[in-house]
Amino acid sequence: MSPSDDDGYAISYKVLEAGTPVHSSDGEALGTVREVLDNRAEHIFDGLVIDTPDGERFVDAPEVARIAERRVTLALDAAAAASLPERDSAGGPTFTANTRGGRLGRFFGGGWKRQ
Secondary structure (H helix, E strand, O other): OOHHHOOOOEOOHHHOOOOOEEEOOOOOEEEEEEEEEEEOOOOEEEEEEEEEOOEEEEEEHHHEEEEEOOOEEEOOOHHHHOOOOEOOOOOOOOEEEOOOOHHHHHHOOOOEEEO
């Protein structure tokens, strides 16, 4: 491994900085981190918004293979990364607990209602 291939130590998504380079699994530079998305209520990494030459793209958390000090590496090759979806400017749906759903409803996944 050459010094230019060294992406540094693995880090938490919570300290990942905007502007960090993003690469495909086959080493192609795709863009830079614009925003880190997380579910703060449950402390879960949700994904990234990256700046690419084609605009802002959303990368879902399972598609991120490694987050390091100097680079984010995706689990996607460059061809698959080219079809990443645009960022949804409205954001995703929000849910709240449905306290009236009852025990059986919660058991079958009905414990949430969309806002």
